[in-house]
Amino acid sequence: MKIIVADDSAVIRKIIEKSVESLGYETLHAGNGQMALELLEKSAEEVALVILDWNMPVVNGLEVLKSMREDSRFGNIPVLMVSTESEEAKIGQVSEAGANGYLSKPFKAEELSAVIQKTI
Numbered sequence: 001m002k003i004i005v006a007d008d009s010a011v012i013r014k015i016i017e018k019s020v021e022s023l024g025y026e027t028l029h030a031g032n033g034q035m036a037l038e039l040l041e042k043s044a045e046e047v048a049l050v051i052l053d054w055n056m057p058v059v060n061g062l063e064v065l066k067s068m069r070e071d072s073r074f075g076n077i078p079v080l081m082v083s084t085e086s087e088e089a090k091i092g093q094v095s096e097a098g099a100n101g102y103l104s105k106p107f108k109a110e111e112l113s114a115v116i117q118k119t120i
Contacts, residue, residue, distance in 0.1 A: 001048035002026045006036035008056045019112045033059030054083035069098040
């Protein structure tokens, strides 16, 4: 199974990739939300989880989440939002939009692994 990691920071994608691979999953990288949606179009049946950064160019993570929840092909794929946004109102928006989990940056690898396992 695969996990899509959508973040505009290549460094963050690599950090997340290490945790994902240590859990036995393959990663698909997206540098923005539009790329994440394109990966879903191609590989939805193989995707176990989508990890989204909120603040990305082109299409942000919240918009990707909303698009996923409106599309019957992607509506049941779990989504973990990973972001520097830590205000209660922002986290509430993500929850209302249908995210299965939320993790604030910065995070420790152990925290990420635990949240991934809980979310999947």
